Amino acid sequence: xxxxxxxxxxxxxxxxxxxxxxxxxxxxxxxxxxxxxxxxxxxxxxxxxxxxxxxxxxxxxxxxxxxxxxxxxxxxxxxxxxxxxxxxxxxxxxxxxxxxxxxxxxxxxxxxxxxxxxxxxxxxxxxxxxxxxxxxxxxxxxxxxxxxxxxxxxxxxxxxxxxxxxxxxxxxxxxxxxxxxxxxxxxxxxxxx
Amino acid sequence: xxxxxxxxxxxxxxxxxxxxxxxxxxxxxxxxxxxxxxxxxxxxxxxxxxxxxxxxxxxxxxxxxxxxxxxxxxxxxxxxxxxxxxxxxxxxxxxxxxxxxxxxxxxxxxxxxxxxxxxxxxxxxxxxxxxxxxxxxxxxxxxxxxxxxxxxxxxxxxxxxxxxxxxxxxxxxxxxxxxxxxxxxxxxxxxxx
DNA sequence: CATAAAACTTGTCCTATGGCAAGAAAACCT
DNA sequence: AGGTTTTCTTGCCATAGGACAAGTTTTATG
Numbered sequence: 001x002x003x004x005x006x007x008x009x010x011x012x013x014x015x016x017x018x019x020x021x022x023x024x025x026x027x028x029x030x031x032x033x034x035x036x037x038x039x040x041x042x043x044x045x046x047x048x049x050x051x052x053x054x055x056x057x058x059x060x061x062x063x064x065x066x067x068x069x070x071x072x073x074x075x076x077x078x079x080x081x082x083x084x085x086x087x088x089x090x091x092x093x094x095x096x097x098x099x100x101x102x103x104x105x106x107x108x109x110x111x112x113x114x115x116x117x118x119x120x121x122x123x124x125x126x127x128x129x130x131x132x133x134x135x136x137x138x139x140x141x142x143x144x145x146x147x148x149x150x151x152x153x154x155x156x157x158x159x160x161x162x163x164x165x166x167x168x169x170x171x172x173x174x175x176x177x178x179x180x181x182x183x184x185x186x187x188x189x190x191x192x193x
Numbered sequence: 194x195x196x197x198x199x200x201x202x203x204x205x206x207x208x209x210x211x212x213x214x215x216x217x218x219x220x221x222x223x224x225x226x227x228x229x230x231x232x233x234x235x236x237x238x239x240x241x242x243x244x245x246x247x248x249x250x251x252x253x254x255x256x257x258x259x260x261x262x263x264x265x266x267x268x269x270x271x272x273x274x275x276x277x278x279x280x281x282x283x284x285x286x287x288x289x290x291x292x293x294x295x296x297x298x299x300x301x302x303x304x305x306x307x308x309x310x311x312x313x314x315x316x317x318x319x320x321x322x323x324x325x326x327x328x329x330x331x332x333x334x335x336x337x338x339x340x341x342x343x344x345x346x347x348x349x350x351x352x353x354x355x356x357x358x359x360x361x362x363x364x365x366x367x368x369x370x371x372x373x374x375x376x377x378x379x380x381x382x383x384x385x386x
Numbered sequence: 387c388a389t390a391a392a393a394c395t396t397g398t399c400c401t402a403t404g405g406c407a408a409g410a411a412a413a414c415c416t
Numbered sequence: 417a418g419g420t421t422t423t424c425t426t427g428c429c430a431t432a433g434g435a436c437a438a439g440t441t442t443t444a445t446g
Contacts, residue, residue: 063339071335084331087324120310127320131280134327138277141334142264145370146256149433169394177338182433184395342403362424375403377425 006053007105009077016121024115024122028105033057033098040082040096045089048108049081055102056166060095060174070175073099073163079129080104099167149178150186199246200298202270209314217308217315221298226250226291233275233289238282241301242274248295249359253288253367263368266292266356272322273297292360342371343379 007025016024031050033039039057040046057074059082071094074080085092086109115122143152153176157164164172173183200218209217224243226232232250233239250267252275264287267273278285279302300308308315336345346369350357357365366376 061335063335065339067339069335069338071331083324084328087320088328117313117316123310123316127280127323130320130323130327131276134323134330135277135281137327137330137334138264141330141337142254142256142262144334144337145262145367146258146260168392170392174338178432179434180394181396181435185433188395361422363422371402372404373424374405374426377423378403381425 007051010051010105011125015125020119020121023119027111027115028107031104031106033102033104035098035100037098038095039080039098039104040085040092040094042093042095043091045091046082046085048106049079049086049112050104050106052076052078052080053103053105055104056099057102058097058099058167058171060097060171061093062095068174070171073160073167073171073175075162075166079133083130083133099171144177149176149182150189152176153183153186154190200244203244203298204318208318213312213314216312220304220308221300224297224299226295226297228291228293230291231288232273232291232297233278233285233287235286235288236284238284239275239278241299242272242279242305243297243299245269245271245273246296246298248297249292250295251290251292251360251364253290253364254286255288261367263364266353266360266364266368268355268359272326276323276326292364337370342369342375343382345369346376346379347383 005025007028011021011024013021028051030053033055039050040059042062052074054076057078057080058070059072059074059080060068060070063069080096082092082094082096084090085094089109112126116126117123143155147155153172156172156176169183169187170180173180176183178186198218200221204214204217206214221244223246226248232243233252235255245267247269250271250273251263252265252267252273253261253263256262273289275285275287275289277283278287282302305319309319310316336348340348346365349365349369362376362380363373366373369376371379
């Protein structure tokens, strides 16, 4: 088995030839983060992205009133990227922080560009990944309008149970668009049902 | 002046060579829609996208309770596309409908693929357009959590006054995540200030 | 371990927004 | 133009979720 390399889980043999894999893998660099390390800080421009091999990561913004609003959670197999900052080369409003110690695989912008423009399957997959992120965000966004907080919580519980189990209530609450107090009450309601 | 062609506003001379323009423009087809025509219907897979030359377009989803929720508005110069359905080749949950008579420029998926893989500037621009849509959606999404309905309305008023002026209150309201009744009250409050 | 710091729960009261219904105004036929 | 439909406004009351504050439990750290 040649599946030892973590990146085999990201770039699958069915989508990439052996030659392509040989071009791609060496460009990734393994990096570790310690709990609370920032992968990206507000005001800077993101110059790399990561695939998470192990650990938990959170992205968040600070709103005009100074509230911390979680925008996403990432764990094994997920891509950690601020699409906008990375591709538009803009300073970001977003922060990305390790919630636990993490091992990640990092690729920088220039290398990405080379691979993107030279390898068709790489750019197809990149596009698919971006569109999938768009899709999640859209779902989340519609859910904020259409569903009650409780339904959003139940859906998160079903779709990402590892987030519920590993992320503090206050981070989950802001992600769901409510306060930690309300989420605590929702939880109680749910457990009493 | 060789600016007569509408698409010159989309594919700018600074980003595309004359040869590229000659490859791209002929692939677009001018189409008209009459008020209330559907460009895309829930359950179908989007096989083309459009640039709006004139008119107003709205996209919306029907939630589980049957409520109509506007997800976006489009007018001159905007791209009308369901990114997810177009690129993932999935049946969509979204509807896209002309709010007025419209003239649009249409490109289909296969042609898009050819241009995307063959012309570097075309794929750079395509990626930028997608990322910009992602950015708007993210802003909208954070605003749903961080801001009061009134602030969202004021921001829309400032950033897209043509939407306020051309779209019915109930469509704007669902886009902002409130009822038309509440929006009517907000409007009153604002006008009384 | 001890003790400080987070994280979580719970109580009381408050506010933004919703639900419903009835008018008023505007837009759309034919 | 006259009537019909849609859009918008307004009133009354209901409710999801927020604000603040005080506990309690868990976790982190010297």
